[in-house]
Amino acid sequence: MLTILTIIAIGTTTDxxxxxxxxxxxxxxxxxFNxxxxxLNGQYREMVPTPPTPPNEALLLQALSxxxxTLATSDLTQAPAEDDPFTPEFSIIYLNEAKGQTPGEMIVSGTGTATYRFEFNSIVTLKNTGIRSDQSIGIIRIPPKE
Incomplete structure (x- = not known):
């Protein structure tokens, strides 16, 4: 009886x-993930205001060229502490230039404003494990007036 109880206890402990x-x-x-x-949300809020702040506009122009x-760790809105086991990475990718309607513009066949399409990628990895979260969002920007 004691042997059976010992086996059950060991099995329960393992479980x-x-x-x-x-x-x-x-x-x-x-x-x-969080x-x-x-x-991703922090960088979006930094990049999207109209007009964007000069350092952020420069990042979009650099991605354009x-x-x-890839942003330096010091430029992240959620910069990690030195002893943080999570490793964040954020990048901006220029996808393409396209024709599209801008908010408030009348939709007329064959017209459109040139727009730039970017992808924001945020990757967070837990060191020495396979745990990783990769989140992305796409944005469309109207080219600056020359």
């Missing part, structure tokens, strides 16, 4: 440890 690891990993994944989405710009 509890496994469930605890699953819950911890789930919390890490959710934390990575950090990635927060950075280079195709892709």
């Amino acid at each position: 509890i440890g496994f469930q605890s690891n699953m819950a911890r990993n789930s919390q890490f994944r959710l934390n990575a 950090r990635s989405l927060s950075e 280079d195709g892709k710009v």
Whole structure:
């Protein structure tokens, strides 16, 4: 009888440890997702005001000429602490120039304003694990007046 109870206790302890690891990993994944989405929202708020602030406009223009710009960690809105186990990365990719309607513009066949299309990517990785969150958003900008 004691042997059976010992086996059940060991099995339960192993199962509890496994469930605890699953819950911890789930919390890490959710934390990575929230950090990635927060950075994406923060950068969006920084880039979208009309007109954008000069440093942010410069990043969009650099992406326009280079195709892709990766921000330095110090330029992130959710900059990590030195001992933070999460590694964030943010990039802006220029996709293409297209014709499109701008808000408030009358829709007329064959007309359109040139627009620039960008993709914002926010990636957060937990060091030494496979936990990662990759979030993206697309924006359309009207070219500046010359």
